[in-house]
Amino acid sequence: MEILVRKGIGLILLLFAVSAISFMLVHLSPIDPIQAYVGADMIRVSVEQREAIMQYWGLNDPPFLRYWSWLSALVSGDLGTSMIYRRPVLEVIGERFAASLFLMGAAWVLSGLIGFISGVFAAMNRNTWIDKLVRWYCYTLSSTPTFWIGLLFMLVFAVWLGILPVGLATPAGIASDQVQWMDRVRHMLLPVLTLSVTGIAAIALHTREKLIEVMDKDYWLFARARGERGFTIFWRHGLRNVALPAITLQFASFSELFGGVVLAEQVFSYPGLGQAAVEAGLRGDIPLLLGIVLFSAVFVYTGNAMAELSYRLIDPRMKKGRRS
Template sequence: MTSMTHVILPFLLRKGGSLLLLLLAVSSISFMLVHFSPIDPIQAYVGADMLRVSAEQREAIMQYWGLNDPPLVRYWNWISALVKGDLGTSMIFRRPVLEVIGERFAASLTLMGAAWLLSGLIGFVSGVLAAMNRNTWIDKLVRWYCYTLSSTPTFWVGLLFMLVFAVWLGILPIGLAVPAGVTSDQVHFLDRVRHMLLPALTLSVTGIAAIALHTREKLIHVTESDYWLFARARGERGFTLFWRHGLRNVALPAITLQFASFSELFGGAVLAEQVFSYPGLGQAAVEAGLRGDIPLLLGIVLFSAVFVYTGNTMADLSYRLIDPRMKTGKRL
């Protein structure tokens, strides 16, 4: 246990330092891009009443949000507040950015968690079946599915599912996270599940391809190894052969790839939530970008960077905890 702590602790410290540098780079680049954005934050803030806003009112709004200050001063003020845990106030929701992110991420976490589990399990099983039945109709079907879905945009899959299951068949709701016109105390758990099915299914089917193809190639490489051929010569077949000699060799890369897919998962969630009007963090990011909500947009950018980096760190850490060969290594 002590040796494991000595190995894991330096790894976490290095990852923590790398995360700080990453956030500094992301924050500076994001702030620069927002500054040069063609969107006028005042016009986006006021909306259709822009023609009724006088020059004095416009100046007061800019003074209130600190838009009159030079870019470096605004960036320094924002970083100083960020160090204290203050991401500012959302211009759209009139609430603290941290509060908005926490509320929206709670909705997105359920959606992304369900899609992440489904895509990982289905992708792994599909890859195993394709490799164990190489060059058969099962293998060709899995590869056709993966190549097709990997080149298909997430929003198009979402629109297709909406058309089939919500419009034509009418068995699932067309969007939102809860039924329209219903108070929160009247919403049941099954209502939330039904509204989450289509966006979760959209994220799942588009995330299967990478894990399935990777697992297939890895298992095919295992089936061509000497110890696999020796096991077959001893009479081992089917699931027993895979369980004893193939599972661990293909499970570790699959787990690493699955944790590393957090960036694709978050990007897909942005599109899926927008298509289904699902009130998650992805939809808030799109709304913040279109309406010039700079504090919320920058907060979501930083949060997404932490989210993706955490997924990559968990991938590295899980690999080292599962693979015994990594426990005795001097470097991580």
């Protein structure tokens, strides 16, 4: 219970700091929110209409007063209205996050499993061609931008081979109620593959190093002297020792996952939360941008908190050490 209270207080302080900094950065941005709001018809807008728009959205007020009004509405559960979509911010975030949830969830699970298994195989076959191949793969991907991987996959699987769609979340020209679930899965494969491939490197290299440390311990050498080999020795003496750091790192990767999904959704024109964040930033939609920033902060903070809680649940020594 104590840890939940501490995490809750920390989350509140984090959201306050993030919202204040984000609001100030948006205020100092050179983007004109009126021009972004009106669009191409800006030359037809008179001075009176511009003043009316500024009055309607409260852009004439001082920055501190605008932030205080927004913060007061936030406490009551109102994030405002999106200037782009003309809808409540919570409604837009909920709709876009539902589209991104399956994308991030599938990529998170795949990258974690493949990365953990690859790291284990590399450590168990240290200094062999398997270990060198895994390390080469991880080092190469660590220095490769997400958007470049996405463009490469699009070129290979969509353009050259033609087995997967180029982008979007559903086929073009078909009503949403007529789209089958297999069509949605096919459109989601390339973004999921992009995020999974780029997320494998960190967990694989970390797992490899941790398992190599375990393999140099006396109890591992003693188990080998007794004749234990392969999966048996790993299951008895290595799994728990490498699983705990891997779980912590995997949950802590929520921030990288959210940043990666922004780039992947832009490359594949996937209508998720990441694409909405880019549109809000480029078009000066302050309410939507601040709402997404707060939501992403909660998302990342939750991942870190889940990592710590899972660590305590899996390893009883953490509880004993806390009590002592």
